[in-house]
Amino acid sequence: MQALELEQITLDYGARRVLYDVSVTVHTxxxxxVTGRNGSGKSTLLRVICALQRQTSGEVWCHVDGxxxxxxxxxxxxxxxxxxxxxxxxxxxxxxxxxxxxxxxxTVSDAQISALLAEVGLAGRGGDLLATYSSGMTHRLRxxxxxLHQPSLLLLDEPSVMLDSSGHELLERVVERQRGHGxxxxxxxxxxxxxxxxxLMRLEVGA
Amino acid sequence: MNPxxxxxxxxxxxxxxxxSELRNRQAxxxxxLFAVCSVVAVSLGLGPxxxxxxxxxxxxxxxxxxxxxxxxxxxxRVFVVEEEQxxxxxxRLAAPPHAVYLGKLxxxxxxxxxxxxxxxxxxIVLLRMQVKNPSLFAVVLASGVLALVAGTTLVAAIIARSxxxxxxxxxxxxxxxxxxxxxxxxGTALTLAGSGWDRVNYPVMTLIAYAVAMLxxxxxxxATVWES
Numbered sequence: 001m002q003a004l005e006l007e008q009i010t011l012d013y014g015a016r017r018v019l020y021d022v023s024v025t026v027h028t029x030x031x032x033x034v035t036g037r038n039g040s041g042k043s044t045l046l047r048v049i050c051a052l053q054r055q056t057s058g059e060v061w062c063h064v065d066g067x068x069x070x071x072x073x074x075x076x077x078x079x080x081x082x083x084x085x086x087x088x089x090x091x092x093x094x095x096x097x098x099x100x101x102x103x104x105x106x107t108v109s110d111a112q113i114s115a116l117l118a119e120v121g122l123a124g125r126g127g128d129l130l131a132t133y134s135s136g137m138t139h140r141l142r143x144x145x146x147x148l149h150q151p152s153l154l155l156l157d158e159p160s161v162m163l164d165s166s167g168h169e170l171l172e173r174v175v176e177r178q179r180g181h182g183x184x185x186x187x188x189x190x191x192x193x194x195x196x197x198x199x200l201m202r203l204e205v206g207a
Numbered sequence: 208m209n210p211x212x213x214x215x216x217x218x219x220x221x222x223x224x225x226x227s228e229l230r231n232r233q234a235x236x237x238x239x240l241f242a243v244c245s246v247v248a249v250s251l252g253l254g255p256x257x258x259x260x261x262x263x264x265x266x267x268x269x270x271x272x273x274x275x276x277x278x279x280x281x282x283x284r285v286f287v288v289e290e291e292q293x294x295x296x297x298x299r300l301a302a303p304p305h306a307v308y309l310g311k312l313x314x315x316x317x318x319x320x321x322x323x324x325x326x327x328x329x330x331i332v333l334l335r336m337q338v339k340n341p342s343l344f345a346v347v348l349a350s351g352v353l354a355l356v357a358g359t360t361l362v363a364a365i366i367a368r369s370x371x372x373x374x375x376x377x378x379x380x381x382x383x384x385x386x387x388x389x390x391x392x393x394g395t396a397l398t399l400a401g402s403g404w405d406r407v408n409y410p411v412m413t414l415i416a417y418a419v420a421m422l423x424x425x426x427x428x429x430a431t432v433w434e435s
Contacts, residue, residue, distance in 0.1 A: 051434070052296055075300055080300055084296075086292055086293040086296075086297065087294060088227060088292075090226070090227045090230045091223070091227065095226070099222075099223045100297070100301045102215055102216060102218075103301050103302035103303075
């Protein structure tokens, strides 16, 4: 994916306007950081980008080889993680990743899944049921879910919430690697994460 | 998505559903308990029925009513659980809609086949239902189960995000299911009475045609329902 383009995105929840006229273009290698107070629509914007939520007006386009595609058509190239992303509690961490690799049609070996689990700090815990994970470990598994298929568009919503200090190092590694082959969009209020920004977007509540 | 990948994704969804169900056994327990309680209650309430020309029809109607209500308790779960546990977004983002539909449909089919065998055996033992043509009885039962699953899986996806899911599932499904239920009851009664293929082929073909029509319609509509 060469670029992500948001074109005058507006989204209303009934009478309440959450997003108004949001436009930006992000190119491969760049990081867009979206900030704003609680309720300003940061998470909603990320959900609109990956077509989990429909905007009231405006368009999202993913540019690939000079052709623009809708986000629905580009989902295979997207990785999304958020605090409200839930995986299957009755499966182990490894089983969750195997399942999502299979449904994506991605060719990922068990060794690669184990390596990914180790990379996100879950080495040796892949065989445990997700129900037994702490909130921080669950959040680390969300990273693995988002990175499993090496997406060219990575959407990170509150990426370091629930994580310890080593979690910040993980985020740093992930963002730096993503710069090499894709686009990153981060929704956050943490000032430490704003330093990743090539483009900074500040959303205002009700604006 | 190519057919190979679609099949791989579908298989993964069936396997995941089975894994989850075998670990928490919520649907299995609910359905088995409902089936046993219903057949026992009916057998105690009715007592031994007198032999008459209508007996096969009565037995067939009881069998399908029990199957229908047991199915109502179980079939919607595949989508409702995704919404309740908020795993639907992860699945929506990763899996092609057609694979989700086919995976859930196949899992529901496996569940209902098991349920149909259980209910049929209980009905034979406790209600003393006589099956004079067992092979055709199995064929009608299988076609009916296929039609029942094909008719309800899309409705299950539609109601999953609503508040009054249980009631809505029954209310929306029943009008769609009435034609197949009438056919299944008549076909089953014929096999209980010992009719041959020359008389049973019409209900069997009707049930299969119904299942195919529902399946094709659902495949066309599912992506819109799933993404909306």
